Amino acid sequence: MGRDGKSTGYRAGSGTETGQGNEHMEWTDETIARLRDLWSQGLSTAEIGRQLSITKNAVVGKAHRLGLPPRPSPIRNRKVTDGETGTTEATPRRKSPSRAKVAEPAAVDLFVNKEAAPAKVPAAVAEKAPEKPAAPVRKAPSVAPEAATKPTSQPVDASHPLPVAAKEPFAARRELAAAPKPEPRVAPVPRPVTPPRFSTAGIDRPTRRGPSCCWPIGDPGTPGFHFCGATPLPGKPYCAEHAAIAYVKIRDRRD
């Protein structure tokens, strides 16, 4: 139990800051709701982090605290059954946890009108970003997340639209919308695709319960801001139309 105290431990963010109030992520109900939603949809922690403008560490950390069900880890199960092989040290417990070194962001110009897409937008800039919600780009891994992690076994054959909303264990979402919470998690990334034009066609009632398309419409913070609300694709946070522009194959910006 006695954890050797490493006095060297300290992180960036506290101290040299010019006086920013929020040192930690503001986990509001809306944010947590989206976290759980994306988590249940099988998105990667890093992917969720990008959409929430946070690091994957924050995502996975919060996810565990929320009691979210752990998803198939790429690494070995640290705690399998009690039958643990004593010969091989399962977990050497961190070698040198000297987290004294911190990466210095060096305050890059994010909002300049350059073609370079910012890796991640700070919350301060993000909430003031006049840019329309760019598509949360994500790459397509070899294995689809929903296919890999879906105990419910999503029917690939979309022969008939099954009531996915009915079997969704997670009821009550962010269908409320119009929440004055700043969370435009994406930056103006120059994509060759057409700007998100929200055609009324195909959009169901935003008042429906269950999973709804979480594509942000309008500027967050404004009373007119709301989410699409249409029926999302199975295993995806967006509806068919928004998913088409959201899941664009481009080199995502990761730090």
Place this chain on the structure above:
DNA sequence: CCCTGATTCGC
């Protein structure tokens, strides 16, 4: 080398 998630542990 890239990705992934889990865990640890200072704050």
Place this chain on the structure above:
DNA sequence: GCGAATCAGG
């Protein structure tokens, strides 16, 4: 409680 740092497997 939060999240960077770290570890670890594919």
